[in-house]
Amino acid sequence: MKADFVVGLVFKNEMTKAQFGQAITGMKMGFVAVPFSSAAEVAEKLKAAGCGAVISEHGDDADGDIEQFQALFSALKVPMYCAHHEPSAPVIRQFMRAGAHDVFTIPPDVSEMEKDFAELKKMATDEPGEKKGKIISILNSKSGSGATTVAVNMAYDLATADDELKVALIDLDIQFGSVSLYLESNWQTTVMEAMGQAGRLDSTMLLTMMNRHESGLYALPAPHKITRLDRVTAQDVGRLLEVARSTFDVVILDLPRAINEWSEEVLRASDAIYMIIQRSLAVIRDAKLLTNYFPSAGIASEKITVVDNRYRSKHSAVTDKQIEETLKIKKMVRISNDYDTAISAHDHGVPLSKQSKNSRIARDIEQLSQSILAEITGEEVHQQSGLFGRFMGR
Numbered sequence: 001m002k003a004d005f006v007v008g009l010v011f012k013n014e015m016t017k018a019q020f021g022q023a024i025t026g027m028k029m030g031f032v033a034v035p036f037s038s039a040a041e042v043a044e045k046l047k048a049a050g051c052g053a054v055i056s057e058h059g060d061d062a063d064g065d066i067e068q069f070q071a072l073f074s075a076l077k078v079p080m081y082c083a084h085h086e087p088s089a090p091v092i093r094q095f096m097r098a099g100a101h102d103v104f105t106i107p108p109d110v111s112e113m114e115k116d117f118a119e120l121k122k123m124a125t126d127e128p129g130e131k132k133g134k135i136i137s138i139l140n141s142k143s144g145s146g147a148t149t150v151a152v153n154m155a156y157d158l159a160t161a162d163d164e165l166k167v168a169l170i171d172l173d174i175q176f177g178s179v180s181l182y183l184e185s186n187w188q189t190t191v192m193e194a195m196g197q198a199g200r201l202d203s204t205m206l207l208t209m210m211n212r213h214e215s216g217l218y219a220l221p222a223p224h225k226i227t228r229l230d231r232v233t234a235q236d237v238g239r240l241l242e243v244a245r246s247t248f249d250v251v252i253l254d255l256p257r258a259i260n261e262w263s264e265e266v267l268r269a270s271d272a273i274y275m276i277i278q279r280s281l282a283v284i285r286d287a288k289l290l291t292n293y294f295p296s297a298g299i300a301s302e303k304i305t306v307v308d309n310r311y312r313s314k315h316s317a318v319t320d321k322q323i324e325e326t327l328k329i330k331k332m333v334r335i336s337n338d339y340d341t342a343i344s345a346h347d348h349g350v351p352l353s354k355q356s357k358n359s360r361i362a363r364d365i366e367q368l369s370q371s372i373l374a375e376i377t378g379e380e381v382h383q384q385s386g387l388f389g390r391f392m393g394r
Helices: 014-026 039-048 062-076 089-097 110-125 147-161 191-196 203-209 234-247 261-269 283-299 320-327 339-348 360-377
Strands: 006-011 030-035 053-058 082-086 103-104 135-138 167-171 218-222 250-254 271-279 304-313 329-336
Touching: 006 014, 006 039, 006 135, 006 218, 006 283, 014 030, 014 110, 030 039, 039 062, 053 062, 053 360, 062 082, 062 089, 089 103, 103 110, 110 203, 110 339, 135 147, 135 234, 135 261, 135 360, 147 167, 147 250, 147 271, 147 304, 167 234, 191 203, 191 234, 203 234, 234 261, 261 283, 271 283, 283 304, 304 320, 320 329, 329 360
Parallel strands: 006 030, 006 053, 053 082, 082 103, 135 250, 135 271, 167 218, 167 250, 271 304, 304 329
Antiparallel strands: none
């Protein structure tokens, strides 16, 4: 019986050929091995074999290997992987920047390969344009209001609520984003690297660039150094969102507190916007500036939900009525104040529902996530006391 997905190997060593051949055929996939020669000759043979992905063996000649890899990548235009005996962090970075989806060790770790190729096989059998995911943007009205806490925990809760739901979390705060601190994981690729490949980005490439959390959540963190906002174009971010929407069921975006051409593009493309506020005059004033500005940028107020974060039933000089009349937004919801629990979860790099599942803040965000899940699946959610009981006058 013919295998429905074929993996090619460009090898330098016969032992590498034997090791990868055994691993790949053991995964019930087709396997084609071609010895190193010119990129054009190798590409012709692999294309003829119908390879859906290609692994290229490399060694100690850093510059020469990168050049060979890039030539082959340009000629093939399929997801490519590097195979290396000692893939140090600098080696991994070099090949990822050259376009590699991942770097495999020699001999191969079969479980890692299975995880990567399972996604590629699924994408190969999916109907093009079949998926149209929901894009949800989380935005602080004032810095420090809690957008990242909401974004990370909403994404985690959605990913763990339904195994069939494909959820992505993307940190677009390219200057001060901290998603990587909230979820302990082995981060390898950042959102800037994905947008750097915007011209050739597709679903298979995006999937292999995304970091996979143990929960099943896919994530792209912000870069680990400050990046100028003008390094991103509306075209690049638009392409990233287009591919993400066609790849995932839900895409959660943690946005920077900045208004420019590309952030407006993100907000216009979003199906829902959750604007995080706190009950202080300074925060409400900034929230009003945003809600007044949005219509002029073509951002519909109907898709905005105000999230009253760190809510305390007492000790606030700002009333529900004042918030509604000032912001003129009909959809509002509260998340309880539980600062100690939130900080503890952040410091340990774990989601709230894992750190303290029964805390009020974890329950509030989980029920907000459940309401989003109900919209996507069309199934009713059992509404417990908590967040739904605290909708502001709705």
